Amino acid sequence: MKAIVYEETGSSSVLKLQDKPVPHPGAGEVRVRVVVSGVNPTDWKSRAGGRVSTALEAPKVPNQDGAGVVDEIGPGVKEPSVGDRVWLWDVAWGTNEGTAQEHVVVPAAKAVALPGTESFDTGASIGIPALTAHRALTSNEDGPARLAPGTLAGRTVLVTGGAGAVGHAAIQLAIWAGATVITTVSGERKAELARLAGAHTVINYRTDDVVTAVRRSAPDGVDTIVDVNAPANIESDVRVLKPSGTIAIYAANPGESLTVPVRESMTKNVRYQFILTYTVTEEHKQHAVAAVSEALKDGALRVGKEHGLPLTRFPLEATAAAHDAVEQGTVGKVLIDVAPPS
Numbered sequence: 001m002k003a004i005v006y007e008e009t010g011s012s013s014v015l016k017l018q019d020k021p022v023p024h025p026g027a028g029e030v031r032v033r034v035v036v037s038g039v040n041p042t043d044w045k046s047r048a049g050g051r052v053s054t055a056l057e058a059p060k061v062p063n064q065d066g067a068g069v070v071d072e073i074g075p076g077v078k079e080p081s082v083g084d085r086v087w088l089w090d091v092a093w094g095t096n097e098g099t100a101q102e103h104v105v106v107p108a109a110k111a112v113a114l115p116g117t118e119s120f121d122t123g124a125s126i127g128i129p130a131l132t133a134h135r136a137l138t139s140n141e142d143g144p145a146r147l148a149p150g151t152l153a154g155r156t157v158l159v160t161g162g163a164g165a166v167g168h169a170a171i172q173l174a175i176w177a178g179a180t181v182i183t184t185v186s187g188e189r190k191a192e193l194a195r196l197a198g199a200h201t202v203i204n205y206r207t208d209d210v211v212t213a214v215r216r217s218a219p220d221g222v223d224t225i226v227d228v229n230a231p232a233n234i235e236s237d238v239r240v241l242k243p244s245g246t247i248a249i250y251a252a253n254p255g256e257s258l259t260v261p262v263r264e265s266m267t268k269n270v271r272y273q274f275i276l277t278y279t280v281t282e283e284h285k286q287h288a289v290a291a292v293s294e295a296l297k298d299g300a301l302r303v304g305k306e307h308g309l310p311l312t313r314f315p316l317e318a319t320a321a322a323h324d325a326v327e328q329g330t331v332g333k334v335l336i337d338v339a340p341p342s
Contacts, residue, residue, distance in 0.1 A: 035066075064091050156181075
């Protein structure tokens, strides 16, 4: 089978197309024929490593997210079944086998049913972004632990960077759960994408005063902030947050620090929740997977330009270019076509 492999960290040039033996699942595992692989910032950052190239102990296949069809199951697996369409999450975390290959073996729990109404593109786009967004939206002290229709009714959520993959998922999940959603973007093109995702209020932070604009839509403040750039936004975040509200922070550049306005945060009893989806508790992860699955069934998580998340595609052999596209900030979601759907 064809696979993208790297044997040392470094630039995207370390990614090579190779032939590998087709693997077989063990107990509790399934093999998935990957149709589409999704690329996230953590994929290229993991591949890049530090400033100095480092040889790996074993060859590694990149990419955490993907979607495909189960084509073999191991002993003891009751579901999914052979022929089931599935979406995949955290595939490469703690292993050397990611989704940038024609077949991948994963624990059965990491192959989740993909509704027949949804595309493989959707399945490959939701893993890290939607699971991260779910944790951010459930990080308030008074819950909910798992999103469902109505669980955020009466609450207002501010999503910074609403045109990004996590921001897009946060908008859609929050609306599905009944929240009022405000988002910030950097220009009109991204504003239109945020509107297509369903945001109720869209603010251009380059031309509008964010605090004034948020207070106009939410005079009492917002309950939760899902923040893509806390170092730049922290002062305005604290000003527009309700007392006992939560600022959920899920992104950072290497070596980046955050200076917190301590007195203002104390006065409001602000909660700061830092998030890396790979290392959340098992309970948080299972709540997220279950809620995302329900949102998928309800048609609440949609991708594509018409839904506010443009798709940029590459063939498997151009995985290096796909990684570069994500590193360079391509708007929307970058996908890799690994194999035909059937």
